Amino acid sequence: MKQSENPKFLGTEELLGWDEVTQGIVLESFEKEVENVAFLKQEERPYSEFSSFTASVADWRVIKPIFNRDICIDCQNCWVFCPDTSIISRDKKMIGIDFDHCKGCGVCVEVCPTNPKSLLMFEERKDIDEALSEWPEKKKKSKEA
């Protein structure tokens, strides 16, 4: 799980003067030279303040997904179908949710194939441990899609 202590919500940036905005509205993604960013994990990258990676849309959510590591089979469905790059997967294993960037759309839950699901949506303020302790049992012969 990833969640910043001091999230940078969109629209809260300091408003700068004409002399401080970038030339030609050009935005650089990193603050240092990078060799080939495709070979660097997100946590290894020198993101600039202009990268949306450094911002948070946590305030978009009203519901959030909670991840149950014990049930998950690391199929990577949730990772591939997440529209917000918010499923953290490393070395073919599910690590957790990036709560700075998750918008609570619920696609990950829908595509999770396990029974019971390894991801379920809960109300935003739900305590994670409480949610895990309330996890539903395996469904028997369900006609659910």
Add this chain to the structure above:
Amino acid sequence: MAEKMELDNVVVWDGNYAAAQALRQAQVDVVSAYPITPSTPIVEGYGKFVADGYVDGEFVMVESEHAAMSGCVGAAAAGGRVATATSSQGFALMVEVLYQASGMRLPIVLTVVNRALASPLNVRGDHSDMYLGRDSGWIQLDAFNAQEAYDLTLCAFKIGENHSVRLPVMVHQDGFITSHTAQNVHPLQDDEAYAFVGEYQPLDEMLDFTRPVTYGAQTEEDWHYEHKAKQHKAILDSRDVIDNVFAEFEKLTGRKYNRVETYMMEDADVAIIALGTTVETARLVAEEMRKEEGIKAGVVAPRCFRPFPFDGIREALKNVKAVGCMDRSAPGGALGALFNEVSAAMHADGNSALMTNYIYGLGGRDLTVDAIKEIYRELDSNAKSGKRAGKIQQFVSLRGPKLEYFE
């Protein structure tokens, strides 16, 4: 490796071919272009250079002028020297991209062969396309003959690519009158020309993979204003760079360009301000008026139309009593652009010269020596009597009842 050409000291080139040669000598990396009369020969000439091995860069013939400028912008963002050519309808079609290019601070050189805007459809020379681009954020330089078309195109690269400028530059020349008239030109040799323009120095290039950059972001109401203000400052600051480049060019060739060109203005009582080939005709007439009629006539031209030389115009016309602002573009319900901008410069300090707007030469209608003589005589009468002889806006050499407006 591109082949070099050996050029004579004096050649006979028309304005189009002169521009094409300048593009060749600048060793442009990407020319993304579309043909339109009367600028087509620039693109054809360049295409022939490519076919004969004189060009190392890419030559992309796209499917419209909008695409031509779009290709230029993409190529410029990828970090290399870029140029194209167009006129009139093509210019109008790419207007949206002109604003985008300057907003993104990308150096591009556009050689515009000025032609009237339809309707009616007309392929001849007038300045309606040049005026259409006034607010696009481009630097605009005006050539009055083929030599200047060649010289200013070389200068344009150097000006626009300067890292403190980073703006696209247009070089204008009159359609047909300059573009298709063979004239004597003193060219630089290939090595000299390229050495003057210099090697392209990339900035924020998309092909530097160690530093990915995003071009063309959106700005909401909380950021847009600062960016546009910064852009305005950049084009105004470019005045110093333009002056420096002109000075350097003079050292190299002996030909001196100024953002405001003045002719016999030291003691002038009356002056004509104009753009394009009209400037040269007016100079000829001013000499005759002095000799034959004792009228102290002078000529002023904003060689650099954008950034508008507000100070230079004010300075050049400060002692003049009557000014004829000649606009070669359909005024569309207002006074001509040159009239408006020059009058503003004059009156900002309460200068009380009598300003008259002469609309002329639309769609390539010839402006004769006699017509200009009439203008000088009227200006002289205005200056001597302190009252305007005619109305503020007049159409010159127009068949039919006299058309004039505002007193």
Add this chain to the structure above:
Amino acid sequence: MSTIKKIRNLKELSTANDRFEGAHLLCPGCAHSIIVRELMNCTDDNLVISSNTGCLEVCTAVYPYTSWDTSWIHIGFENAATSISGAEAMYKARKRKGTLKDPDAPVKFVAFGGDGSTYDIGFQWLSGAVERGHDFTYICLDNEVYANTGGQRSGSTPLGSSTTTAPAGRVSYGKKQMKKDLVGIMAAHGAPYVAQMSPNKWKDMLKKMQKALATEGPVFLNAISACTTEWKFDPKDTIAISDLATDSLVFPLYEIINGRELNITYRPKNVIPVKDYLGAQGRFRHLFKPENAHILEQWQKAVDDQWEYLQRREEARV
């Protein structure tokens, strides 16, 4: 040197390091980013990407943020294909002249556009770029509507869809024209590779994306992008709706090589009725009124006809 990453399964794909960052402004559940992420994950090559004005562009580059970890350019609504043509031409010129910072670094040029910019306002630009044969891939993110500006009809909007400029009302059932067959049009350009793909079939989409990047010359890919906001379904159902789309054959998945060899790449085990697909979306709700029953019939017939056509063309190899 560019190599196509060998990806045998989803776990292998998941080892890719995402170069499309979160905290963009796309709607929760938007399929655009699923498609873009997969494109950027299917290769480790450097990418130079362009976008037309549209949801993707407007949501990923609003000053002072960018969600792109590769170089990216947006000029206007029409010209992503041309801006990438210019960048590709510059790459060729600079490579020839030896002025590239890293001349051996592999790079791919990709343009993205919505259906509005691809089928309509930017069609000429796409056509020109493909005719000129630039080495690039164009991906149309097709949500069948001008989504970014609130859902106006486009040349891709299908029959009977209710949009804000062709709404369903008392006397109208929505759009009266059929959807343009852009994949067929681009194949007729003689492009070496064109295909239709859908994010729910990630493996089929991956193969097509990798083939696109490996193909020299212009490639056109049409990606169905189910739009929770304009198609009017719950954000969590993006993949489910895409499943209905591909399994009803409303969006058949196929490819055409060199304008002649058509291969159907997905044959659903059970083909579901078109009205199940239509019924799951608010934009077609009005078609279930009794007076519009003939439109539903027309729909099923059109889908059946198109499927028949694709199979025949696949067989005939034309």
